Amino acid sequence: MDSRLDATRASYDTVADDYAELLRTELADKPFDRAMLGAFAEKVKDGGGGPVADLGCGPGRVTAYLDGLGLDAYGIDLSPGMVAVARRGHPELRFEVGSMTALDVADGALAGALAWYSTVHTPMEELPVLFGEFHRVLAPGGHLLLACKVGDERVHLNHAYGHDLDLDVHRFPPERVAGLLRAAGLVEIARLVREADARENTPQAFVLARRPPGWRKAAGAPPMSTRATRHLVYAPRYAAAQDEDVDWGLFDLVGVDYYGFFRHRDAYVRDLARYTRFGKPVAVMEFGCCTFAGAPERGGMGWDVVDYAKEPPEIKAGIVRSERAQAAYLTDVLSVFESMGLYSAMAYTFVTPDAPHRPRDPRHDLDTASYSLVKAVEDRRPGAPEAAGWHGEPKESFHALARQYARHCR
Incomplete structure (x- = not known):
C-alpha cells in the first residue's frame, strides 16, 4: 500500500497546477453532480451541522463549493502539491496534508465526509480500510457522500493532464461499494448513477450514506446495518x-x-x-x-x-x-x-x-x-x-x- 500511495502522491504533485486549471469550472456543466452535493449539504445541516471534511480534496474546488452551500468545510489531500494549489486558490478555507488510510481526525468529529472520486486509486480489496476510517471519524448521524467511476476494472495512466504519470484508476460496481459501506456500518440512503458525459469514458455513481445515530462503536466493532x-x-x-x-x-x-x-x-x-x-x-x-x-x-x-x-x-x-x-x-x-x-x-x-x-x-x-x-x-x-x-x-x-x-x- 505504501508504494501505491507514494506513486499517487508523486503523480498529483506533478499535475497539480494543470489539473486545477482543467477542472476549475467542471461542476458548472454537471447538474446531477451538483444535485447530490446539494442533497448531502442539506442532510448535514438537517442533522445540526458541524465540521465537514473533503477527503482527497485536490485543488479545493469542491471544498469551496460545499462552503458556498453553507457547510463548515475543509480539505485533506495526500498531495502537498495539491494542498498548496488549494491554499492559493481558496485562502479563506483550511487545507491539510493527510492520508485517508489514517486520518488525523478524532473519533466521531465530523458531521459529514466527502470522498469525491478520491477512492478511485484504491483497489476494491483495500476499500474496507478507507470505509472503516470514514466510519470512525463520522459522528453518529453523520453523512458520507462518495463519488466513483462505474465499472469493474483497473486502468493504468501513463500520461494525463499534460504530464507523464504512474497512476492506477479503479472503476467500481455501485452495489459493491454500497455493500462495503454497509459492512463498515454506514447505511446507504440514496444512490444516483448517471451516464457518462462527452468528456467521460464510463457512467458515474454517487452514494450517500449515513452512520446510524445512537450507536456507539465498541473497540474494533462498528455497528452493523x-x-x-x-x-x-x-x-x-x-x-x-x-x-x-x-x-x-x-x-x-x-x-x-x-x-x-x-x-x-x-x-x-x-x-x-x-x-x-x-x-x-x-x-x-x-x-x-x-x-x-x-x-x-x-x-x-x-x-x-x-x-x-x-x-x-x-x-x-x-x-x-x-x-x-x-x-x-x-x-x-x-x-x-x-x-x-x-x-x-x-x-x-x-x-x-x-x-x-x-x-x-x-x-x-x-x-x-x-x-x-x-x-x-x-x-x-x-x-x-x-x-x-x-x-x-x-x-x-x-x-x-x-x-x-x-x-x-x-
Whole structure:
C-alpha cells in the first residue's frame, strides 16, 4: 500500500497546477453532480451541522463549493502539491496534508465526509480500510457522500493532464461499494448513477450514506446495518475456518475463525477482503495465538508444540515462552480488524485451566501452548487441598488488549 500511495502522491504533485486549471469550472456543466452535493449539504445541516471534511480534496474546488452551500468545510489531500494549489486558490478555507488510510481526525468529529472520486486509486480489496476510517471519524448521524467511476476494472495512466504519470484508476460496481459501506456500518440512503458525459469514458455513481445515530462503536466493532441488527437475534450464525467455502447468502453476517499471519499489514487487508466482499458485517469469532516465540506463524496449530506421548506431557525442545510475542500479534491484528471496520472480533481465549503455567518448570509449562489471556498458575504448598493454590494472572496480552479497548472508552 505504501508504494501505491507514494506513486499517487508523486503523480498529483506533478499535475497539480494543470489539473486545477482543467477542472476549475467542471461542476458548472454537471447538474446531477451538483444535485447530490446539494442533497448531502442539506442532510448535514438537517442533522445540526458541524465540521465537514473533503477527503482527497485536490485543488479545493469542491471544498469551496460545499462552503458556498453553507457547510463548515475543509480539505485533506495526500498531495502537498495539491494542498498548496488549494491554499492559493481558496485562502479563506483550511487545507491539510493527510492520508485517508489514517486520518488525523478524532473519533466521531465530523458531521459529514466527502470522498469525491478520491477512492478511485484504491483497489476494491483495500476499500474496507478507507470505509472503516470514514466510519470512525463520522459522528453518529453523520453523512458520507462518495463519488466513483462505474465499472469493474483497473486502468493504468501513463500520461494525463499534460504530464507523464504512474497512476492506477479503479472503476467500481455501485452495489459493491454500497455493500462495503454497509459492512463498515454506514447505511446507504440514496444512490444516483448517471451516464457518462462527452468528456467521460464510463457512467458515474454517487452514494450517500449515513452512520446510524445512537450507536456507539465498541473497540474494533462498528455497528452493523439496520437490517442486520433487526434480524440478528433470530438468524443462524456460523464461524467458518479460513479454508471453508461457505454460502454466506444464508446468514446475516460473515463469521470466521481467523488465525492468519503476515509480516505486513496490507497483506492482512488483502486476505480479509475475501470476507468483506459479500457486503455483510464481518465478525471474527476467534483470533489469537499461543505464548511462545514463533507462535503467530503457527496460527491455529500453535498447540501442537506439546508432546502428549510423554507422561506428564511436556513442551517440545526449542520452544521459548514469550508473552510479548502473543501480545504483539493480538494487538496488531485487532488494529487491522478495526481499521477495516469489521463488525466484531473476539480473542480466543480467556483462560485454559488444564494448561497450567509452571514458571519454575519450563518443560512442563503447558500454558506456553495456550491461547489464553490469563495464565493458571500452580503454586500449591505441600499438604494443601487439591483445589487450593491455583490462581489466575493476566498475561501481557491481557494488558495489551485492555489498553487498546480502553482507548475507545474515554
